Amino acid sequence: MRNADIAEFIANHGVDLSWQDSFYQWMHENPELSLQEEQTAKHITARLAQMDCEVTTGIGGYGVTAVFRNPSSEATSADEPTVLMRADFDALPVQETTGLPYASKNDGVMHACGHDMHAAALMGLCAVLDERRDAWHGTFIALFQPAEEVTAGASNMINDGLAEKIPTPDVCLGQHVLPGRLGTVMSAPGPVLAACDTITIKLYGKSSHGSRPQESIDPTFLAAMIVVRLQGIVGREVAPSDFAVITVGTLSSGHTNNTIPEDATLVLNCRFYDTDVRDKTYAAIERVVRAECDASGCELPPEFEYSAHGELTDNTPSTFEHVRPVFDAVFGEDSIDAEPWTASEDFSEIPRHFDVPYLFWTIGTTDPELWASGEPVPGNHHGAFAPRIEALGTSTDAALAATLSYLFRS
Amino acid sequence: MRNADIAEFIANHGVDLSWQDSFYQWMHENPELSLQEEQTAKHITARLAQMDCEVTTGIGGYGVTAVFRNPSSEATSADEPTVLMRADFDALPVQETTGLPYASKNDGVMHACGHDMHAAALMGLCAVLDERRDAWHGTFIALFQPAEEVTAGASNMINDGLAEKIPTPDVCLGQHVLPGRLGTVMSAPGPVLAACDTITIKLYGKSSHGSRPQESIDPTFLAAMIVVRLQGIVGREVAPSDFAVITVGTLSSGHTNNTIPEDATLVLNCRFYDTDVRDKTYAAIERVVRAECDASGCELPPEFEYSAHGELTDNTPSTFEHVRPVFDAVFGEDSIDAEPWTASEDFSEIPRHFDVPYLFWTIGTTDPELWASGEPVPGNHHGAFAPRIEALGTSTDAALAATLSYLFRS
């Protein structure tokens, strides 16, 4: 009954969200790279200023929180539940090729991972909660997080004293848009997003004039051998039933045509669902890189820098069991099981910091006919990634559904 | 007798060249990249302005010529010889590590190929000719050339009407400093510098999120396979007795950690002493690159752009036979045979344009004890390339010797 009531409320909440599309499109047109999201944070704060909530800005960079209490006093009973929902809002160094009327105005920067939609949906949820205080009770925290793409935003907010700036949540929620049939809400218990790390490898060769390779230790040839041999780790050292990705996202060596450079840089992105596989693979990567440097006769050892660490996103089973029936009630056959997604997220650092359960789900954004056709659909991080704007409604409803599964005044 | 007289003159010309060291050091401190040599050209022009010569600036960019007539009127007899000597004056995108008191002030830019010394030596030659008109007759053209490192300066000056701006020379001269016993002047007839080309190769893969390689065509892996296989051309397709260099001077793929990029760029530098070997090697490079793109399943073919073409520097035997005895007279046992040098130069485009003979020689710049020790010496294009300043005197004397072999008034 309660779940049906929540569904009924979501279908008929009566709050005017007509501003939401342009709020979203402004973000899409004005993408900002990670750690530089100044204008985006202002855009968010300006809208929150119209609501009855406690806004904190500048947390760990451009992080923003808004605390909604109901009744709206600090005296909310300790018995009342506190729910945190997080949306990220940074963009990527990708050239947009969607041709959308609201395509990016910032050359080479794009909201190619849908964070604009995450933020707009969370803002819609805030608006409904703000105007329909009759329908819920307890405390809701909207957390707008910057710098997700560089796996820095969550930890920056935490390290900047997040726990002192907001009430302690009982549960944390998050969502992500991706290719999939428009309107679907995908959820699952357990591991849903991979663990990841960025490994930056600096190789030190020896420079020479391009015509005298015998006086050089060519770091470009060395880097190429490493790139080739890294895939040998995946094919020969990882069990075929285990999940491991080693992607060289950047290879940069040399600046001119006729000088063999002094050094080269590789930036790797690695993903796993299992810590043992990860540890074995990192050991193999370091072994291969060091040995290839020896094979080239390098005089200096390579340097490894691990960064952008992302933990496994591992949905709490009890949280899934609590929220999923509400999704089923609200979305019917569009509430489906999520396959594990190979991407990674720093969302889960927040609930882990508070030591509370969490759920992270995904939203399909692809035209149903296109999806059914089996034709390739540009994915996240691709310059042609273009979520259908209708997915903004789905995202808002999913956010409402999960939040109200805890806060609905039945 | 005449050669001995020239040697005697060079040893005792009496012209004050005390300014020459600081002229050189200013250039070394203020290096400018190819095609951007504005301040360097002004530095040269300012010194020429103190001499009795006809200066033309801005030829094909920052090119400068100075014509010295003796007697100093346009009416120099057509029977009198005309000699052109060229010095280049651009610098390189290399970080200087010499620790010299006059090291580069421009971060990441360095006179790492000694062009500063070439220009300072030519300026010294001009000063002697200017002040000691009693010792010579005919016409001398000092040609200060920009943009040698990008194989553009000579052709730019030619295409900008060089032939209309200066008298037609009877012979062209050029020199280059390099590691070698300080004080030596190295010359040889025939091929002394290699032919070269820059080949820029653009590879088109398919981008995806770094965690979903199966949706990508990874251009970084493709580029690595190509880099590796190109050396197979040298080792397996070029006859071991033939000369061929394939250097990948730049490999650039990707900008971020977690996106497999759309494309990658290779910049190759290739050198040869033989046209057949070159043609066979270029065909092999294109064959390998195209096939590797096929192996990766690329949907777009690779693109090849040839640039910075450098012809063989092939000293005219009769010019060598004319100049070498004067080198022998002036430098004694320090006038030695040059080994073919694997570098390339656009110097020879100038005499080829005028269809006149030419000679290009080299000057050793390394401390004799260090040279004799067999220890490695940083070569041209290396951040620690540091010619001994005494080589400036040798270069000036060599320039005088070769010029006066034609113009000395005996």
Added chain:
Amino acid sequence: MRNADIAEFIANHGVDLSWQDSFYQWMHENPELSLQEEQTAKHITARLAQMDCEVTTGIGGYGVTAVFRNPSSEATSADEPTVLMRADFDALPVQETTGLPYASKNDGVMHACGHDMHAAALMGLCAVLDERRDAWHGTFIALFQPAEEVTAGASNMINDGLAEKIPTPDVCLGQHVLPGRLGTVMSAPGPVLAACDTITIKLYGKSSHGSRPQESIDPTFLAAMIVVRLQGIVGREVAPSDFAVITVGTLSSGHTNNTIPEDATLVLNCRFYDTDVRDKTYAAIERVVRAECDASGCELPPEFEYSAHGELTDNTPSTFEHVRPVFDAVFGEDSIDAEPWTASEDFSEIPRHFDVPYLFWTIGTTDPELWASGEPVPGNHHGAFAPRIEALGTSTDAALAATLSYLFRS
């Protein structure tokens, strides 16, 4: 109750199997390569000759069947169940290093995959059924199959008219020994063994004297590039969540030191749990090999020969549900769930030929302390693979349990 009775019977059947160890050890000492198992087949037939059954030999090579009817006349009622159990009996070209007292006498040949134990266990089952006809009814077919390692034996027997030589079974059974805690019997429904193919690739280069590579198309360098690039398929083209193995089992190129050979041969072994992944991977292998031949400038295309095709071993769920409770009754906590095994088998060709359900399970053979220690254990196909002889008893009991789950006279 019935399952408990079967367990009770197995524990106390009273049949003398004291000959079984030496029957097994003789096989281990006298391994024969696939398709050459003449003496092994005689060894099997000699023992069957002592039993009341109908033996057929020479089926598809050295294949042997023994049909046990109970009551022992052709007139077994059509209502009575017919069970087939298969054991393979060929050995491998592996040098044994176990140091066992009954180690291989045939240099370079070894029962390194436990087929000797499979055959000995099936023979034990036959002996019990032969002597304890009071305990069962129906028809039992023991099928001794040669040439499993080359994925030829099952199809050879089928193509040689197997269906005409034995009654049609209602269900087929098979088992395999492997590293695992001694005494365990591992079973699961669905895919338990991978599909596989052998791909033999012949590469045609051009021969020359070893000192004149420029006159050759070096097939060894070409083969090496292919071996390297094949792992790139696994790492870059197969989704990290999919299962694919590409192993180059044999690379053979050249016979002498100073001749670049004419051709090279690669023998690949590929494994999958999914037909789409397989098809995509085979297309990628062919694409890579053809393109690498192009990159080498080969004048002849490569040749591909697919062989040793192994289908997925995909246990029938209803068969699993029928047999597993008996395993549980007989083995208690040692009846455990099987993980999918990456190896492949031609066993399933037999039930597929008869279009009947089947079950294939595995038996742990490793000393429990060693297994618990986590130390590496030499696996199947390794020269030190040494099943504990106690596993022969477990294998015999498992064969009895599964067979009697259908034939037990309760």
Added chain:
Amino acid sequence: MRNADIAEFIANHGVDLSWQDSFYQWMHENPELSLQEEQTAKHITARLAQMDCEVTTGIGGYGVTAVFRNPSSEATSADEPTVLMRADFDALPVQETTGLPYASKNDGVMHACGHDMHAAALMGLCAVLDERRDAWHGTFIALFQPAEEVTAGASNMINDGLAEKIPTPDVCLGQHVLPGRLGTVMSAPGPVLAACDTITIKLYGKSSHGSRPQESIDPTFLAAMIVVRLQGIVGREVAPSDFAVITVGTLSSGHTNNTIPEDATLVLNCRFYDTDVRDKTYAAIERVVRAECDASGCELPPEFEYSAHGELTDNTPSTFEHVRPVFDAVFGEDSIDAEPWTASEDFSEIPRHFDVPYLFWTIGTTDPELWASGEPVPGNHHGAFAPRIEALGTSTDAALAATLSYLFRS
């Protein structure tokens, strides 16, 4: 005058050599591999038995010498010159594809390097010297050497006491047939054949079932990486003006389709004209191989075995100056300068052992029209290598010319 007399004698010596073609063809039809040349040695000895000379057989295997004294007594004056000429006579493991009527009868074995013609020409020389003792004086030693292809025959003969079995020569001669205009005799002073070594490299991985690469250290993948990286030594570490060949003549890894093998073997053939380049290259090969083993995580180090060492063939200038005018007199315009040949020979071990001067020249064997066409001609060690039989006459005449330059009785 003397040279013209030698030419005149050679043109009209009057000795019947009509048996020589069939002597040669028998050898071509009956090739024997190195160290197994039993029948070939008998064939040679049988012919020598018809001449007035001292034959010694079985020297260092199947080596044969024949000493011709003139006058034919041991008492040849110490003042008289002693000339040794050597011919090798082993064949290669190559499948003949010439289609010649006298093609090899031994499957997979072929005289693909012309040693049959060397031996037949030396035998012709012996016959002329034997029958025309009026025309010469002194001592001639015919040395028929086995096992040249494995660089063992010369040292085997030396180590078996060659110096005690024959008189000490004053000079040693040798020749080789190869592609080139028929009738030409090619000679040069100084380095004419490369130094070489065979390096056999054993790699120790870890075996596993082909479906479980994660339990293996795959020696095939390792070997492939090494093969690829070795060419990087040629392209990146050897100066482009230096001569170095690294050929992997044999790569052998694995015997079956579905087992990752325990080890792999590479057999390299390396050639140089310079000891420093060789030493640097061998150090690089060992460095690369060891480091690649580290990159694969090998538990055992690789093993290197150097064999088949061939020294530089470095013709003594004074010997060249003595013989060449006779070649010019005999062959006119067909006596031409030899280019350095990249092949290697153990011939020079013999003169080095005696510490005497030597000359090694080559004979063109290709149809003149074919040669002039520029079409590719199958070279030595190729299954289609087919010297024109007319080259046998040229080889005999060249052997006569060089020998008589020392022994002619003028």
